[in-house]
Amino acid sequence: MRKRYIVLTAYIVFLLLPIYWLINMSFKTTNEILGGFSAYPREFTLDSYRTIFTDPSWYGAYINSITYVLINTVISIVVALPAAYAFSRYRFLGDKHLFFWLLSNRMAPPAVFVLPFVNLYSAVGLFDTPWAVALAHTLFNIPLAVWILEGFMSGVPKELDETAYVDGYSFPAFFIKIFLPTISAGIGVAAFFCFMFSWVEMLLAKNLTSVSAKPIVAAMTKTASTSGYELGLLAAAGVLTLIPGAIVIYFVRNYIAKGFALGRV
Amino acid sequence: MALELIDIAKRVGSETHIHPTSLVLPEGSFNVLLGTTLAGKTTLMQIMAGIQKPTSGTIRFRGKDVTGLAVQQRNVSMVYQQFINYPNFSVYDNIASPLKVAGMDTAEIERRVMAAAELLRLKPMLKRKPSELSGGQQQRTAIARAIVKDSDLILLDEPLANLDYKLREELRDELPKLFAGRNAIVVYATTEPSEALLFGGNTATLHEGRITQFGPTSSTYRLPKDLLTAQVFSDPPINTTRVEKRGDKLHVFGSKVWPAGQVGSGLPDGVYTLGIRPHHVTPLPTDVTTGEIEGRVLVTELSGSESVIHLDVAGDTWVSQSHGIHPFEVGSHATLHVDVDRGLFFSPSSGERVS
Numbered sequence: 001m002r003k004r005y006i007v008l009t010a011y012i013v014f015l016l017l018p019i020y021w022l023i024n025m026s027f028k029t030t031n032e033i034l035g036g037f038s039a040y041p042r043e044f045t046l047d048s049y050r051t052i053f054t055d056p057s058w059y060g061a062y063i064n065s066i067t068y069v070l071i072n073t074v075i076s077i078v079v080a081l082p083a084a085y086a087f088s089r090y091r092f093l094g095d096k097h098l099f100f101w102l103l104s105n106r107m108a109p110p111a112v113f114v115l116p117f118v119n120l121y122s123a124v125g126l127f128d129t130p131w132a133v134a135l136a137h138t139l140f141n142i143p144l145a146v147w148i149l150e151g152f153m154s155g156v157p158k159e160l161d162e163t164a165y166v167d168g169y170s171f172p173a174f175f176i177k178i179f180l181p182t183i184s185a186g187i188g189v190a191a192f193f194c195f196m197f198s199w200v201e202m203l204l205a206k207n208l209t210s211v212s213a214k215p216i217v218a219a220m221t222k223t224a225s226t227s228g229y230e231l232g233l234l235a236a237a238g239v240l241t242l243i244p245g246a247i248v249i250y251f252v253r254n255y256i257a258k259g260f261a262l263g264r265v
Numbered sequence: 266m267a268l269e270l271i272d273i274a275k276r277v278g279s280e281t282h283i284h285p286t287s288l289v290l291p292e293g294s295f296n297v298l299l300g301t302t303l304a305g306k307t308t309l310m311q312i313m314a315g316i317q318k319p320t321s322g323t324i325r326f327r328g329k330d331v332t333g334l335a336v337q338q339r340n341v342s343m344v345y346q347q348f349i350n351y352p353n354f355s356v357y358d359n360i361a362s363p364l365k366v367a368g369m370d371t372a373e374i375e376r377r378v379m380a381a382a383e384l385l386r387l388k389p390m391l392k393r394k395p396s397e398l399s400g401g402q403q404q405r406t407a408i409a410r411a412i413v414k415d416s417d418l419i420l421l422d423e424p425l426a427n428l429d430y431k432l433r434e435e436l437r438d439e440l441p442k443l444f445a446g447r448n449a450i451v452v453y454a455t456t457e458p459s460e461a462l463l464f465g466g467n468t469a470t471l472h473e474g475r476i477t478q479f480g481p482t483s484s485t486y487r488l489p490k491d492l493l494t495a496q497v498f499s500d501p502p503i504n505t506t507r508v509e510k511r512g513d514k515l516h517v518f519g520s521k522v523w524p525a526g527q528v529g530s531g532l533p534d535g536v537y538t539l540g541i542r543p544h545h546v547t548p549l550p551t552d553v554t555t556g557e558i559e560g561r562v563l564v565t566e567l568s569g570s571e572s573v574i575h576l577d578v579a580g581d582t583w584v585s586q587s588h589g590i591h592p593f594e595v596g597s598h599a600t601l602h603v604d605v606d607r608g609l610f611f612s613p614s615s616g617e618r619v620s
Binding site for chain 2: 160162163167173181
């Protein structure tokens with residue numbers, strides 16, 4: 001029994017160490033970070049955080065990121081819901097092939113799409129807007145959302161649909177009032193994965209923006225090269241980047257396991 | 266004034282789910298659809314409800330053609346084998362949902378929901394969600410929703426199949442009372458012949474997408490039109506054997522000779538398929554048994570007051586169902602007694618009943 005705890009504790013320490021070190025660094029001055037090894041901040045400072053919350057080029061980057069992530073999540077879910085319903089309820093020519101093809105979209109590396117996207121969005125005037133990133137990310141997120149939602153929808157017996165029609169519900173009324181609340185867990189899980197992919201994806205986000213829509217992932221790498229080493233600032237930005245994900249995962253933690261059980265996450 | 270199915274057929278791709286079928290269900294009647302799994306009971310009910318469209322044929326309700334009418338426009342209710350309720354609604358809202366969709370005023374909805382909840386003993390659970398109820402209560406909720414709106418047609422698709430024994434008995438007793446005095450046509454699908462007999466009313470026997478017979482339950486049971494109907498409407502399965510009738514004797518299994526009896530005597534000499542229901546085969550001779558079979562005991566199932574004995578008779582399995590406990594050792598040789606007078610004679614070629 002004792003042994004098991006030791007292994008588990010060692011594993012958790014191993015996992016949490018980099019996160020602790022990031023937090024640790026974010027409260028240090030850059031001089032202290034570069035000066036030597038210290039397990040906790042000797043000169044505790046909130047300067048890094050103060051800079052981020054007052055400098056528009058920092059907090060603006062967060063707002064940009066949050067904007068395109070939210071747009072992307074909403075588009076992905078809204079588009080994926082009817083598609084997933086069709087895949088789960090109807091049989092049509094080539095449905096299984098189409099379903100698999102959707103998923104295979106996710107297997108392409110984002111780098112492949114950088115060039116066409118940049119060229120395309122420049123041509124239509126979307127370059128350097130949150131919409132550019134949001135739309136680019138739907139290429140990966142809609143297939144994922146369809147895949148996850150289809151699993152949850154197929155877990156709802158089709159007799160529920162029929163009962164609603166028998167009771168007099170029209171299709172839209174049934175879908176919104178009964179079906180969506182029934183699969184709300186699935187929507188939560190799908191939204192979580194769309195959110196996380198879009199939040200951490202860097203290549204497309206960085207290349208599809210320049211100044212006005214620069215996301216936080218791009219801002220973080222840039223600062224490292226321009227004004228020398230501002231490691232404290234970067235660490236603070238890193239900590240703040242972790243927080244939204246932590247908040248979202250808190251809300252869907254109970255449903256994620258269900259998604260895994262359905263084999264869809 | 267009834268629901269009429271006229272030459273209804275359903276094909277999906279190259280598969281035929283329902284062969285052309287005609288059926289007239291009178292208003293206020295209780296009808297049982299009896300058949301094994303995949304016999305087409307659910308498909309037929311969905312066609313009646315309008316959830317599925319028939320490939321060909323016409324459905325008329327009260328003289329009006331409703332074939333193309335969407336299910337929402339028909340006044341029907343349906344209860345499924347799985348306990349289907351809206352998981353995000355409370356029990357009250359579940360029962361009230363068809364009335365709310367119809368736009369009934371709140372006071373009237375409340376009055377009706379309360380009445381239905383009272384009938385199905387759901388009053389203490391009205392505020393709960395379906396997932397917080399037992400299986401029996403969930404199915405009661407579904408039934409309450411089906412009866413709350415005064416439907417013209419109430420379809421019950423094996424509603425008791427997923428309930429445990431006690432709840433099933435309980436709800437089975439209550440069901441006919443719920444529908445008594447309503448003007449609705451009730452259709453009840455089941456795989457169990459005993460349920461059909463308990464409910465009475467009319468029974469339609471289904472076999473592989475065909476209705477083999479439709480009529481009052483007791484006459485369908487006693488006087489099946491053909492062998493298929495007798496097989497569908499018998500549990501344990503009806504025993505059948507080839508008999509050759511010569512004079513006033515029946516030659517069975519090549520060796521036994523039975524008296525032709527009251528029924529068989531009237532038939533012309535020839536070969537027949539004889540059907541004997543399991544409860545007309547008894548371990549002990551009685552005043553009415555006139556024939557005997559011998560064979561090896563395969564299985565004996567003894568319940569509290571009943572014995573079911575499976576006997577291997579020259580390669581055929583015969584089943585006897587009788588009152589009392591009759592322990593037979595498996596593998597032993599046994600003689601059972603047959604009430605030949607209660608036998609049903611079928612034509613071996615067409616399967617139609619000839620006696």
